[in-house]
Amino acid sequence: MTEILLQRTRAANVAAFYDDFFSHYPDWYSLTNADSEGLESFLRPLGIWRRRTATLVNLANAIMEMDGRVPHDRVEIEKLPGVGQYVANAIQLLAAGTPAPLLDAGMARVLERYFGPRTLADIRYDKYLQDLAWRVVSCDKAIEVNWGILDLSAVLCKNREPLCSQCPLKKGCNYYQGNVSERLV
């Protein structure tokens, strides 16, 4: 559920929202028979609330039809409403404990600044970015690495005005080194 709330929404905003939401909708079953107007008004402050309401209810129904259990098969997981590559990876990483990249706009930005830009517009089909992300998180501390990169993207490696001077990765970062050499010219 949390991953749906996080789609195109700043993590800090969701964090402030999280406890209240789960006290009202603690499980999938509570969403299957939730009053849709009540759910919509609840989600409105987060944005994308019409789509998110529909997605949450559809997803809850789909999961409850499967005895309330999320399928193990990767292909079946991605068929669930509102579940794309990112959420499927999140399930694989956090629920199954198998390394997978939480490759969102933030991680893509960090990787591209550090290693160099992707070739395709769509993250999901950019093989360069995919390979890079999988390689970076394929270790025994995959969860920590993922969260570390995402935190970095939100706090320091922001889209606008990144705080490169405070960044622990600036030494090997293409973006930072490029800016330094530019300044010297």
Add this chain to the structure above:
DNA sequence: AAGTCGGGGAC
């Protein structure tokens, strides 16, 4: 491949 959803925080 491009358009759409969306309120709110950061600037």
Add this chain to the structure above:
DNA sequence: GTCCCAGACTT
């Protein structure tokens, strides 16, 4: 006032 966000879906 402008920009962008732990994406997924439709066209």
